[in-house]
Amino acid sequence: MIENSFNRRGFLKVLGWGGATVALSGCGNTSVEDGREFVTSYVQTADYIIPSIGTYFNSTCAQCDAGCGIMGRVREGRVLKLEGNPKSSINNGKMCGLGQAGVQAHYNPDRIREPLLRNGDKGEAIPWGKALELINEKIGGVKAENIAFLTGGVSGHVKALLKNYLDALGSGHHYVYEAVAPSIMRAANRKTYGVEMPRLRLDKAKVVVSFGADFLGAWISPVHFSQQYARFRKADNGERGVLVQVESKMTLTGANADRWLAIRPGTEGILALGLINALAAAGLSVPGDVAAVVREYTTDRVSKDTGVSAEHIGRLAALLKERSPSLVIAGSAAEGYAHGSQNATAIALLNQVLGNVGKTVEAPSSIPFPQMAPSTGNRFALQSLNDNMAQDKVKVLFSYGVNPVFTAPASMKLKENLKKVPFKVVFAHYMDETALEADLVLPLNSALEDWATVMPEYVAEGAQLNIQQPLMEKLYPGTLGMGDILLALLKQRRPDEYKGYEDFYSYLRSAMVSNKGALGGSTTDDDTFWDATLSHGVVKLVSTPVNMSGNVSAKGLVVPGPFAEDSAYPFHLIPAVSASLRDGRNANEPWLQESPDPLTTIVWDSWVEMHPKTAAKLGIVEGDIVEVASRSGAIKAQVYVFTGIHPDVISVPLGYGHEAMGRYAKGVGVNAFKILDPVFDKETGELAMHETRVKVSKAGRRVVIVKDEGPAGGNQMGRKIAVRVSSNKVNLSEEV
Amino acid sequence: MGKDIREDIAWAQINKDVLKSLESPRRMYWVILFIAIAMIGVAVGCEIYQYTTGMGVANKNNSHVWSLYIATFIFWIGMSHSGTLLSAILHLMHADWRKPIYRFAEAMTTFSLMTAGLFVLVHLGRLWMVYYVMPYPNERWVWPNFQSPLVWDMFAIATYLSSSVLFLYVGMIPDLAICRDNIHAGWRKKLYTVMSLGWEGTDRQWRNFRITYLTIACFLIPLAVSVHSIVASDFAMSNMPGWHVTSFPPYFVAGALYSGCAAIITLFIILRYVFKFEEYMTLPIMKKLVRLTFAIAMVWTYLNLIEFASVWYGHDQTAKDQLIFKATGPYAPYFWAMIFFGSILPLMLAFKRFQTHLPILFVVSILLNVGMWLERWMIISPSFAHGHYPWTWDHDQWPSLVQWGIVFGSFGWFTLLFMVFCKVFPSVSMYEVKEMVYHRSLALKHKPAVKGDY
Amino acid sequence: MSITNLLENWSDFRQQHPSDDRPHREYKWAMSIDLDSCTGCNACSVACYAENNLPVVGKEKFAHGHSHHWIRIERYWDNDGREFADQGAQFLPMLCQHCESAPCETVCPVGATNHTADGLNSQVYNRCVGSRYCNANCPYKARYFNWYDYPTTDNVWPEPMNQQLNPDVTVRGKGVMEKCTFCVQRLTVAKSNARSAGRGVLDGEVQTACQQVCPTGAISFGNLVDPLAKVGKQWMTQQVELNKDKQAKDVKDVEEKAAKLRGYRILEELRTYPSVMYLEQLRESAI
């Protein structure tokens, strides 16, 4: 596709951009203005380069960890828009809004443009050579075990290089931290199935019961699940899948459910066991040990504990029995408690009793290159790093791809502990909260101007390696890719091994080409293989499904009863992960701030969701500013009242409330991470995100909520606008 | 009960009384003029701000795209109608009591049209492109959209304005000649000389004058009715609930005459007081005027009720919802104020006691116009706030100070124009008053004097 | 600037009411949106921002209703007083309906919005004088006015964000109306390519930005004249006809048959003849 590197670089050069002329003078009564603008012209071109016709280059989306393949439309050297890469089995040419905003991460005006060294309170621009030398110097001065590397989920060649670098340093302290990762689910899955990420086949299921898994919004790989969901809803045989969502705060997935069951927080496991009992009573064969465990979970008791009506439990059990296969998913809402692992096990047990394992819960594939396999993160990692920092065990800290100062609960005192680390290097795109604490800030290339490979954790079938390639030339000469930085650092340590690689690109190319046999290119020559790889954007890996055990033992499964009332802190706080802001890393992309939250339609601010009953009890109306106080802290935000939430629960979205980062993120909303209580899952030691108990009090002020919804709210006022009918009234198989 | 015009008043006295109003103004005049200019200044400032920043500063939005500008535009257009009513319709009907008061009414017509026209410009998002609306041969080879009521508006207003100016001017020619003959130097002399077109009062001139005046009067009447009907079709032709009503044109015309008559009462009282025109703007004339206003108020009330009733009995739930919203929503105070000022308050005018009580009439006439202005606003804003599409309903988009500033300034602009007119041109038609007096004295000769009111 | 030109203004460009004697010959772009597949995820809306150079207005202007989302996701509740929204929400992507008998077209004083031969409701930014009559008359309120001059407003397209602007789409200055164009810049390219190849645009050859991004494929778009087009087949199976203001579904006496149909057009009774058909959302009756 690209004949030589000169062509490629030449093409990706920004051309025809004579200042603001391209499209900005839109609507004036502009007459013909000859001789002012420049014509797009090249020194050399390739055949496929035709001015004013966009060319598509495949790459990988870096907006979240799902690893969707993207296709960037490049015109005159500028990347204009991203589309989904049809060749990627994750997203098959589709995308989400978050991914669309990738261009805004790239063109963001608040990106750091050169390395900054702390000088008092200010950052002082220094050249890269000096920065890397400084790192070398600082590392030389400390013991290897005092060096810590904190990253988000990493995979592919960057991960391999990182590992090599850590090996070269002799330190194994690599903390992989993800603020909102499904890490309890991974642990629970490992326990029940022997794998962390079994493949969920919504498209094969006739009934999906999701315990708080927002798979259409922000859970694992939403674009992929959305596509499966579409097939699930519109099966080829015309039988429409039924989605039942059980959760205490309505997620986007809950909003699309045929039945949304508001459950008392933390009692998901009880409902799962109760369903098994009801299924057993309805004649489903249930193993004896399981039956013994669930016997006490009678429908009446479960209904009383969970708040889900007996009628719905009965109907759900009947539905599950009648329509098989089904799929039961345990999501973050079920797992965010101190007994989260037990909840997950109970839900996995339900899946197993229903015989879904192997049918709709499938084994993932093995990954042929374990050194590139995704290292998944959790909150436990941050906890242990924090402990080490508190004990002055960390002398040099590298931070990449995470923003722990923003995402750590205040109770961790992370910011104070960071101050104990003498030298902190932060690789960042923005001057975010963590970068502000750094001694050395190294600016990274955006995902659209960088080379990398990404191995997604969740792939539909087999395993694949995604290529991330530059879609245009670097906007700022002062930024570098993570691969390039690691390579430069490695050259300091192991010059002989790495001196052959001019830059990360040449390293990547030679690493890929030398393994082309395993990457499906055994019969082609190097250049053809490489060109094909870049043009596809994804490489299918030769892999086989791993063995997956599906035998959950009911032994020792104890699901605690519902929470006792807490008169001082009467409400459960559910920190909601929004589909666009996630853990806050995308908060500086204005499209995401301006795209209304699907359920509340609120923009540009945080809010406190509350059930009308709760609001009435507290004498609160929409727009009241309330103080939400936990034992660890308090935040103030506007109240939004709606019926998609359990009356015992209030919910605040995550990702807002940045104190730094950039013009679009700073000062917008409040940071709900801060007030999370330090309660941990008993089995995995993970932070139990939904355990925080809060009290709510009016703070006096009232504002008009900025949202898209009008005064009619979600009421159609008798007009026929959005129509809903019962599914037995139509026959989907007759439709096109 | 005051006296009507004396039949024996000397013609020279008429000239003298009226020409006195053209004399150098007193201090109060300058103060008011200054205030009017200051008001215009406010509006100009607001408009410059809006022009340079964008329409957003007026605080309208995508579902509520029109607001005070259009409301006030209709208000001023409406105001213009009674001038025509008095001068043209009553002229044809030979109602001689109109004669002392039609001149300023006619001036009012012209000036309120000039004010209304400005609102069309102020309202446009791209004022600098306004010439796109005009059909003229151009290098773009495109026409305006002749289907659009706004284009009809443009034609209607332009025609009405030019005809009104012509009518005002033509009717003034004999008086201008009197002015010319009674003033001996200065710019006024030159102005009157040029403008009186060599009028000498010959028979031939009078004959041509009468026919011209009559022709324009005949031309103007359908025009006046059509102008407000066309403005009404801006609304009636759209599919907005509450606007899509066939009775809108007569409703608008009635509203127009109503607010115009009320304005005439206001100006009548002011001129009578300021220029001491008690001899000409007499109470019997006022009484007739008030009765006319009352009649029109009742017609308007009737049409208003018809509009409500047709919505009420109709099958259009959307329009019904909207009517209920108007009466109960956030606009309810304004809605009921409009009903009170427009339909309840005029009932006062039915009482003889009030028909000649000038201070009360002054206040009431102003309040009637407040009601009429509210009526226009109640047609525009609540309809937008509560249209077909509930998602985009918008119940609290209140006009910003920029809008209020421009509306406020428009009254200054009108005042300025009117005040300048009063000092430059005779605001009472001298020759027609003479005519009136002459005819009455003739009639008196044939009839024995009757005791009591005229 | 001739009389013929004037007359053509009244004939070719003006679609008063769709009628059978003047059918669309080559193309009639139309859409269908399956509300049962739509999850309300907002991807379409963001994609539209990216494709069509929509300005981000910020919180304050959004609060004043000055937002620009040519396709907006509306979220309705159907609680009927129940304690919980236990059947979820009803999401509805609302965009310009490209009505065949568009109320906006007849009222624009300068003819800035017209019907094209392809059945699109065009908006010519440079012709617009900003009277906003079109939006006043749009029952769907799917038109968006440039209340401010966004290209020169701080933090709308700060350098280098302006480099992302799509050169195929004009950046609108203050005072003009804008709305969904069915991605006409893509249609034009597709039509031109097809013409050079001596054929018509094939189904699936051109996608609107919202359709292309939609993760559940809820949006289909295509040429209603093309018998092979999916969108045409959808309209056909749902028995929704472009030129009718009452569809088979609405007619009572075929109720038996109509029960299986779920295609409808919004506010059809206003006789705007929209080009967007929606498919009703379904909810399982067994649970």
Add this chain to the structure above:
Amino acid sequence: MYCFLRFSILLVGLIVSAGSYAVNAAQPLTTADDLGPKVEQPIEFPHDRHAGDAAKGGMQINCMYCHTYARRSIVAGIPPLQKCIGCHQNIESVRETPRIKKLFEYWEAKKAVPWKKVHDLPDFVRFNHERHIQRFVFAQNKPVQEACGYCHGDVKTMTVARRQKPLSMGWCVSCHQKDHPVDATSTKTTHGPNDCWQCHK
């Protein structure tokens, strides 16, 4: 009296006739030549030398040899520097002339020549070269220079190109309203599209 009537009838007649004349008489726009400003280019490119008639010392190079995108893109395009050099590195005779020296300077610096736009349409206009070339050159078999010349004028006689046509909307429409044969042989005619969105974006 009659004088007045006569006068008004005369006036009305005058307005009507002037109006109808104006309405029908705007045609001259279609043929008006409207010379654009002189545009300073980095290199004074001699179109006459390259494309001009042989009799006048030109080389009669096809327009689309250099403006190669015209047939397949909405823009005609400026040739890449590579193309200039491709010929000129073999043309020794003019190798040392100032313009060619400048050209090679750009080439050696690997810098594109910053050509200025001569035919600059407003940003809200979409003009598609491809469609016009396909229609006139390939379907109707019109000589290339003639077809390009409809809008660009007689470029082969110019050195640096200069706008010769008004490129106004009415001027575009005037041609779109004409009936053009659909191909070289057919007698069937059609005229250009009339949709606003054909050209406005």
